[in-house]
Amino acid sequence: MKILVATQKPFSAAAVAGIKEIVTAAGHTFAALEKYEDAEALKAAAADADALIIRSDKVTADVIAAAPALKIVVRAGAGYDNVDLAAASARGIVVMNTPGQNANAVAELAIAMMIFMSRGQFTPATGSEIMGKTVGIQAFGNVGRLVGKKAEALGMKVKAIDPFIPEDKIREAGAEPAATLEDLYAGCDFVSIHIPATPQTVGSIGYDLITKMPKGACLVNTARKEVIDEAGLEKALEERPDLKYVTDVAPGGYEALREKFGTRIFATPKKMGAQTAEANLNAGLAAARQIVDFFATGNTRFQVNK
Numbered sequence: 001m002k003i004l005v006a007t008q009k010p011f012s013a014a015a016v017a018g019i020k021e022i023v024t025a026a027g028h029t030f031a032a033l034e035k036y037e038d039a040e041a042l043k044a045a046a047a048d049a050d051a052l053i054i055r056s057d058k059v060t061a062d063v064i065a066a067a068p069a070l071k072i073v074v075r076a077g078a079g080y081d082n083v084d085l086a087a088a089s090a091r092g093i094v095v096m097n098t099p100g101q102n103a104n105a106v107a108e109l110a111i112a113m114m115i116f117m118s119r120g121q122f123t124p125a126t127g128s129e130i131m132g133k134t135v136g137i138q139a140f141g142n143v144g145r146l147v148g149k150k151a152e153a154l155g156m157k158v159k160a161i162d163p164f165i166p167e168d169k170i171r172e173a174g175a176e177p178a179a180t181l182e183d184l185y186a187g188c189d190f191v192s193i194h195i196p197a198t199p200q201t202v203g204s205i206g207y208d209l210i211t212k213m214p215k216g217a218c219l220v221n222t223a224r225k226e227v228i229d230e231a232g233l234e235k236a237l238e239e240r241p242d243l244k245y246v247t248d249v250a251p252g253g254y255e256a257l258r259e260k261f262g263t264r265i266f267a268t269p270k271k272m273g274a275q276t277a278e279a280n281l282n283a284g285l286a287a288a289r290q291i292v293d294f295f296a297t298g299n300t301r302f303q304v305n306k
């Protein structure tokens, strides 16, 4: 089988070498397409691929149609909103993710962002400390839990909400469950977002929620750009000169927002939450192993389009 690693934002060289080793040791053919220009390049490279390993690369219906031999796509990472699941399912293609494999990297970035914003983006102005503050975790999955643990270790109070996790489980993990999303926003100095982008969540965080936050609060988004109602966010930042927004996923018109709001807003130049040597290895090797196992035994654990 031909297994293609297609990554516009490449893995580390060590991760690519590790993937190649796993794939070839199992008797498969390895190929890589990195830093490619556009969908046409991806379509051409995928034309004879049996399996794809991707990151945030867009696997559209068009890409799927251009890959007649494709049997499995593994998103090396958590969010799979970049894969057209319906088009994949219609062709019987298995789509998987590698849950948890890059969670620590993203959680560390969320904590770093809280400190960065509390210290005026490392300008000499008097900042504040995160110890003693309250962080609200919106979605208590692999990343959210780790943010909670790290925040607790730094002396923060941790609240959380997750529509799919019962309150007792949230309590067991050391966080205080919030009764409603509104309560979470109203009761936290920081809210750290960890929801996926789905039809239900896109545009779901806007003016009403953001303006519920207490004085001086900061919204931290290491999830997806799409979950924010950006017009609502801008209005909230305009009306409330105490609020802050930090994100790993730049909003539209970021340069203008930065001019308008200065150090109250910050976006990374390129999505970098999962961009560590460790996360690249964890997620990349997990993806390779999942594909090899799928071809050897038919194992579909981690399939997301069942």
Ligand code: 3PG
Binding pocket: 009, 055, 056, 057, 076, 077, 078, 079, 080, 102, 223, 271, 272, 273, 274, 275
């Ligand atoms: C994820 O969903 O796993 C993260 O957003 C990481 O995305 P990336 O692999 O494109 O960095």
